[in-house]
Amino acid sequence: MEDVSLEFGLKINRSKTKVMIVDRMNNNLPEVSKIANCEVVQSYVYLGALVSNNGGCIDEIKRRMAISRSAMDKRDNDSIERLVVQGRIEGTRSRGRSPMRWADQIKAAVAVPLYECARKAAAREEWRRIVKRATTLK
Structure with a gap:
C-alpha cells in the first residue's frame, strides 16, 4: 500500500x-x-x-x-410535555393561600430532586417504574 x-x-x-x-x-x-x-x-x-x-x-x-x-x-421549548418535565410553566398564581407547587409534588412523588427526574425520564424502564409507583399510591 x-x-x-x-x-x-x-x-x-x-x-x-x-x-x-x-x-x-x-x-x-x-x-x-x-x-x-x-x-x-x-x-x-x-x-x-x-x-x-x-x-x-x-x-x-x-x-x-x-x-x-x-x-x-x-430543541426549543415548543413541546408542552418538555416544559412540564423541566418545570418551566409560565403564568401567575391566583390570590390566596399558595397551592403546592408542581415541582414540590414531583419531588414528593419521585423522592429525588427535580433535575434528576429529567435523567431518570431518559431511562424509560426506570421512569415507568417510578410513575407506576407514584400513581398506585393514591
Missing part, C-alpha cells in the same frame, strides 16, 4: 492511519493485526456512519437513536 501511494506522490501518515479487519466471526488474527505498525480498531465513523468489524448495524442504530434523542433534548 505504501509503495503504490508513493508512486502517486502520496505519503501515509502512520499516526492517523487506522486498520480495521472486517470479520463476522471476530477472529482477528494476531499476525494480521500488526499491519505496518498501524492502529487496529474495532469500529470507526466513516462519512457519518459507524462501521464495525463484525459487519453488523446494531451499534449504528443505537448511535443514531442516541443522536436523535439528544437533538430532541436540544
